[in-house]
Amino acid sequence: MSLARSIAPVARALRTPVGAIAGLWLALIVAAALLAPLIAPYAYDVQNLPESFQPPSPAHLLGTDEFGRDLLTRIIYGARTSLSVSVISIAISVFAGMVLGAAAGYFGGTFDRAVTIVVDLSWSFPEILVALILVAIIGPGVTGTMAAIGVAYLAQFTRLTRSQILAIRSETYIEAARSLGAGGGFILFRHLLPNALAPVLVAGMLATGDAIILEATLGFFGLGAQPPLPSWGSMMSSGSALLFKAPWIIILPGLAVAITVIAINLFGDALIRALDIKTRLREA
Amino acid sequence: MLSYLIKRILLLVPVFLAVSAVIFLILHLIPGDPVDNLLKVGSSASKRAEIEARYGLDRPLIVQYGIWLGNVLQGDLGTSIVTRRPVAQLIGQVMPDSLQLGGLALLLSSVAGVLLGVLAAKARDRWPDRLVMGGVLLGSTLPSFWIGLILILVFSVQLGWFPVSGARGWSSLVLPVITIGLGGIALVARVTRVAMIDTAGRDFVLLLHAKGLPPGRILWRHVLRHAMIPVVTILALRIGWILGGAVTVEYVFARPGLGTTLIKALNQHDYPVVQACLLMLAIAVMLGTLLGDIIQALMDPRVREAIT
């Protein structure tokens, strides 16, 4: 896929009002995550107990948490953790899923059947359950969370890639290429995978939204990023106990998750419309 | 129908074996010696020997799995490392709470989801449709634990209508059920809407109108019935997803249940409890999927025949 061909749909998605607003928010969050040390007003890990539980004020725009740390700072650093964990683990999952799915779809046979059985099996199990099993094995923390997310969504990308490959494999131009003597690897990498790329990448983008929620949920359980490193989920792990005293400590990180995930979904929808791949995503 | 049922149940056996094997392996995949992981730090040598003998830890892995599965099937889920109580007893205590919560959430998801989906389909592209679809977007994208926390803040802390946490009485169920239900409602409403619109455009519906049947009867008896087939399919596939929501929400509302027990055990490295909770959740998911398939077969004569 050439650069122009991949940018055009994104530009088209950005030209719709909803796509533009969603894209703007995502750009803002990504910038905040990348530039966290430069733009954050305070240090994320220095406790300042006399200033704890402060509601939003000019000094602390979003207030402070139970240890007196600036909430805006922690949300900015939290974006860094939450986004990088979700994006990296989904990227690995997409890559592994494409390899597995392409191999299963292209080679067929026993390997395909084995992959299909495992994928179908994990399909009916909720991601959170798969993730909890992984966390049980690897242990809480950023690594465990990433492995959990990566494995939890692997089935989805494998399934999607496989169905895309199967759909394209029988088309005439593939037959033509084969009859002209093109090798299996050439056909797979030159024809099949590029055509399967767009739907899988969009699915990966939408899954990143789900992954942010999954990361937040594990963090909320105390199984994600460990203190003092903030992630949006772990910032809420003190839970309902704080709702009486300082609800903003719970509301604001959740709001960051919510708006980001909604933005990802809306932008993803705009992209799906721009790429015109709705039916291809639904087939899977 | 009976032979369909038997076949469908037999299909679950390999699934159960595979899933239980994964859960069994947790103990061996975690870093460290399995015996250490089953004991409190500083346990005596005799305790170690007892554990080793009990789980057959000196035998090949496959034999160990056999021993473990045999124990599980006899209702022996091991002993909690932290509380030193039989895990089966622990699970038995919290199971009814989880079932109640999950069942009610499933009921709410199906009923409210279908009604909203029908409403949206009937008012296609007009404001009720847009309102429902907006709600669907929120319900399917907001993290459920956060919705739970917000509901607590508004209805328990601010308005004082429901208890903040715990599992005493019906009023303590309202917010958790709604919290889990929102995601399910969003899913069911979205699928119902699409299926209703799709079915309403089919030939046989046109002919029902041509037969002079009242539109209400066509909608509820024929179109909805058809639209329910994909809805039940999705619901069957995603029952586990709704039950998974229960894990999170139990923890938010500090309700006793499998979810809270599981999270607590994970944080305390209480592996026998972790395994038992995961196994129970997996069984619940499998039975839920089975239930969905059976309902689907009852609704569609073609599905029934294709399989028997």
Next chain:
Amino acid sequence: MLLSVRDLSVRFGEVEPLSGISFDIDRGEILGLVGESGSGKSLTAMAVAGLLPLVGGRIAAGSVTFDGTDLTRLAEDQLRTYRGRRIAFVTQNPMTALDPAQRVGEQIDVVARLHRGQSRQGARATTLDLLTALRIPEAAAICDAYPHQLSGGMKQRIVIAMALAGEPDLIIADEPTTALDVTVQAQIIHLLGQLVRERALGLMLITHDMGVVAQICDRVAVLYAGRLAETRAAAPLFAAPRHPYTAALIGCIPREGMAPGSLAGIPGAVPSAAAYSAGCRFHARCARMTGRCRTEVPVPAERPEGGALACHNPLEVP
């Protein structure tokens, strides 16, 4: 006259896919409504049955007078007492016309129960009588079957039984045989013809198959791109078509003794409703086109030899 359609126009938003259609059907008479795909035949049928709102269309002008009542002036509730009771519908594809989750017997029963106030048992007796009259063997067993267990021809008989169960005066059959095997097609057409004669029904038979029209129709209305081209009694129409489009359609029927490959297709395709040209809509495909055809719409006019015709340069009538 049982049914009299006058200057009927149908609109979907700004698009008008059907304009100024007129024709009549009497009791015991079969009208063939013919034309290629996209000519507006099915829309005409839906307009007569009052089903346009289901697909988002509406009657913009004209009248549909059925047994003295203008159906276009009736409210939906009143119209429903006609549908299934006095005007019955047989759809194109029997494979998809029946509710797949309901036993076919029940689908027929409901018509008699709804429109003729029959009890459950009474309606079933009516259904069994009908199925027997349609020469369906083992009617009782068929009643208990689901649609997917029946063949296409059998399903179309069920749809016809559904249509007859309300004891209608008019049946609208929209390409009732297109989806069926050739041998079954002939049976169904024969069956419909017989029913019309026996029960003195009016039948509006929509088809693109001029062979079928020649076989059983008494009168023909030819549609092209949403307008009426020609209407006339069947015998003289086939003997001496006046509209070049009618002549071309008749030229498409394969006949005995024709040299293989001489099947005269009509070059070009029916334009879509969003892209109708000015003047006569057939002019781009017409061999007799003149300058006038490009600019001036030919209005259907009564002809001394019978029927009506909308053409600036009709073929000579001998």
